[in-house]
Amino acid sequence: MFxxxxxxxxxxxxxxxxxxxxxxxxxAPVLAELDRRDIDPRAFADAWRKRYQPAMEECRSxxxxxxxxxxxxxxxxxxxxxxxxxxxxxxxxxKLDALNKAWHRLDPWPEAVAGLTRLKRxxxxxxxxxxxxxxxxxxxxxxxxxxxxxxxxxxxxxxxxQPEAYLRTAEVxxxxxAELCLVAAHNNDLAAARQCGLQTAFVTRAAEHGAAQTTDLxxxxxxxxxxEDFQDLAHRLGx
Amino acid sequence: MFxxxxxxxxxxxxxxxxxxxxxxxxxAPVLAELDRRDIDPRAFADAWRKRYQPAMEECRSxxxxxxxxxxxxxxxxxxxxxxxxxxxxxxxxxKLDALNKAWHRLDPWPEAVAGLTRLKRxxxxxxxxxxxxxxxxxxxxxxxxxxxxxxxxxxxxxxxxQPEAYLRTAEVxxxxxAELCLVAAHNNDLAAARQCGLQTAFVTRAAEHGAAQTTDLxxxxxxxxxxEDFQDLAHRLGx
Numbered sequence: 001m002f003x004x005x006x007x008x009x010x011x012x013x014x015x016x017x018x019x020x021x022x023x024x025x026x027x028a029p030v031l032a033e034l035d036r037r038d039i040d041p042r043a044f045a046d047a048w049r050k051r052y053q054p055a056m057e058e059c060r061s062x063x064x065x066x067x068x069x070x071x072x073x074x075x076x077x078x079x080x081x082x083x084x085x086x087x088x089x090x091x092x093x094x095k096l097d098a099l100n101k102a103w104h105r106l107d108p109w110p111e112a113v114a115g116l117t118r119l120k121r122x123x124x125x126x127x128x129x130x131x132x133x134x135x136x137x138x139x140x141x142x143x144x145x146x147x148x149x150x151x152x153x154x155x156x157x158x159x160x161x162q163p164e165a166y167l168r169t170a171e172v173x174x175x176x177x178a179e180l181c182l183v184a185a186h187n188n189d190l191a192a193a194r195q196c197g198l199q200t201a202f203v204t205r206a207a208e209h210g211a212a213q214t215t216d217l218x219x220x221x222x223x224x225x226x227x228e229d230f231q232d233l234a235h236r237l238g239x
Numbered sequence: 240m241f242x243x244x245x246x247x248x249x250x251x252x253x254x255x256x257x258x259x260x261x262x263x264x265x266x267a268p269v270l271a272e273l274d275r276r277d278i279d280p281r282a283f284a285d286a287w288r289k290r291y292q293p294a295m296e297e298c299r300s301x302x303x304x305x306x307x308x309x310x311x312x313x314x315x316x317x318x319x320x321x322x323x324x325x326x327x328x329x330x331x332x333x334k335l336d337a338l339n340k341a342w343h344r345l346d347p348w349p350e351a352v353a354g355l356t357r358l359k360r361x362x363x364x365x366x367x368x369x370x371x372x373x374x375x376x377x378x379x380x381x382x383x384x385x386x387x388x389x390x391x392x393x394x395x396x397x398x399x400x401q402p403e404a405y406l407r408t409a410e411v412x413x414x415x416x417a418e419l420c421l422v423a424a425h426n427n428d429l430a431a432a433r434q435c436g437l438q439t440a441f442v443t444r445a446a447e448h449g450a451a452q453t454t455d456l457x458x459x460x461x462x463x464x465x466x467e468d469f470q471d472l473a474h475r476l477g478x
Binding site: 070124126132133134135136137138140141147148149150151154155172173174175 | 379389413
């Protein structure tokens with residue numbers, strides 16, 4: 001079944017990179033500067049991330065025109081600061097924009113780049129993330145992620161799990177949905193991709209939400225491939 | 240002035256790859272199979288290419304919705320075959336599609352990949368071509384072109400030299416036009432980019448149209464950088 005797959009596309013936040021630790025690392029000095037060492041930077045990252053799905057839902061529902069994630073992240077940053085009793089104006093536009101770009105500077109999971117480098121030998125590899133083009137490009141450049149192309153929400157003007165996000169990605173690659181495989185650490189993302197006829201590969205990222213994580217610890221369906229990480233995925237695909 | 244440049248975007252057909260020899264190489268066996276060895280494969284490539292600008296002009300003018308280049312190339316192939324008295328149906332859909340993908344299998348100029356590999360150390364590098372995403376991705380995968388992202392007409396839904404093609408490319412990269420430099424072997428492409436506030440770099444590709452080439456042999460304006468090829472460009476940019 002995997003013989004026909006020509007391209008692997010990857011969820012990124014949580015699947016390729018550790019957003020929680022990366023955002024916490026960048027938030028910590030800002031919170032310290034604001035004399036708010038009482039706020040746990042990881043909890044701050046979680047609160048920022050919690051506004052991610054509702055912000056995209058405004059676009060998915062059609063209530064708002066498609067808007068790139070850098071803009072949504074920046075609006076959400078204002079919201080999460082206010083939730084913590086911090087007036088964003090205290091930081092000023094330059095510092096807010098710099099903190100917002102924490103999402104451009106996330107580190108890959110330890111084996112991710114090596115695994116992708118192996119997978120790239122056989123497959124076209126690209127992100128299929130809700131992150132925008134600049135975010136994905138800057139992240140890859142900094143971390144050495146060897147993507148063949150930068151695909152995702154901004155290219156197809158749709159946010160996962162909308163079917164268009166998966167189907168248009170196959171279309172711009174000039175391949176059938178069954179020739180495309182989504183790799184993700186999130187069962188709901190894979191379910192939406194399978195619904196569109198894509199192949200599916202699950203990898204476990206048990207620390208995405210920290211040590212107390214309860215979600216996505218195991219595959220919830222019989223995905224086409226289930227792997228421990230990207231090195232294991234490469235091994236299972238015979239690369 | 241070049242200190243501020245963060246990304247180099249490249250014209251591709253003629254600037255990075257030799258479309259004429261590549262298309263001729265793929266057309267030759269097809270013409271032979273049709274018993275039309277009287278048609279010079281290079282002249283066939285030139286005739287196919289001649290339909291390129293008029294087809295895009297239909298989209299630029301708004302008479303036709305933006306349509307990806309694979310589709311325009313395929314329509315143009317029918318036209319150029321008919322111009323040579325060949326009924327496209329003689330070949331059948333599969334062979335026509337295979338020949339159409341000649342544009343996905345063009346070879347880079349001899350020093351191009353090495354030059355790009357050097358330039359990538361300092362800059363984000365990406366195509367800003369009228370070629371579509373699948374075409375650029377397949378070409379890069381086959382030839383080992385180390386792009387950081389696949390940008391261009393399909394991402395911005397506009398064909399060069401429309402201003403939107405340059406301006407939206409800067410926008411999706413999250414940078415100002417002056418932080419973006421177009422590298423091209425075509426003076427008219429650079430003129431349109433400069434009009435939009437981009438930096439400009441000219442490279443000479445004196446054999447793009449064969450030995451008798453008369454166009455674009457020299458820079459027609461004082462571009463920000465004028466180089467012999469990509470290795471020379473890397474040298475001039477101090478990479």
